[in-house]
Amino acid sequence: MDKELLAMLVCPLCNGKLKYDRDAQELCCHYDGLAYPIQDGIPVMLPEEARQMGADEKLPTSPGRTGEA
Ligand SMILES: [Zn+2]
Numbered sequence: 001m002d003k004e005l006l007a008m009l010v011c012p013l014c015n016g017k018l019k020y021d022r023d024a025q026e027l028c029c030h031y032d033g034l035a036y037p038i039q040d041g042i043p044v045m046l047p048e049e050a051r052q053m054g055a056d057e058k059l060p061t062s063p064g065r066t067g068e069a
Pocket residue numbers: 011012013014015016029030031032033
């Protein structure tokens with residue numbers, strides 16, 4: 001996975017930075033609790049393809065969503 005490419009990638013939902021999990025081959029958005037799969041070295045940035053994280057992996061707030069509710 002190219003580090004420069006990785007630095008450019010943001011979550012399509014919240015535009016937050018993604019964390020690259022090399023072992024799982026996933027790009028994780030801890031704000032949305034989604035893990036985007038990397039297939040053949042290509043990140044699949046589709047929320048419908050992403051894995052839902054467990055509650056313990058997820059952060060309570062999202063950068064673009066302050067003042068919600
Ligand atoms: Zn996100």
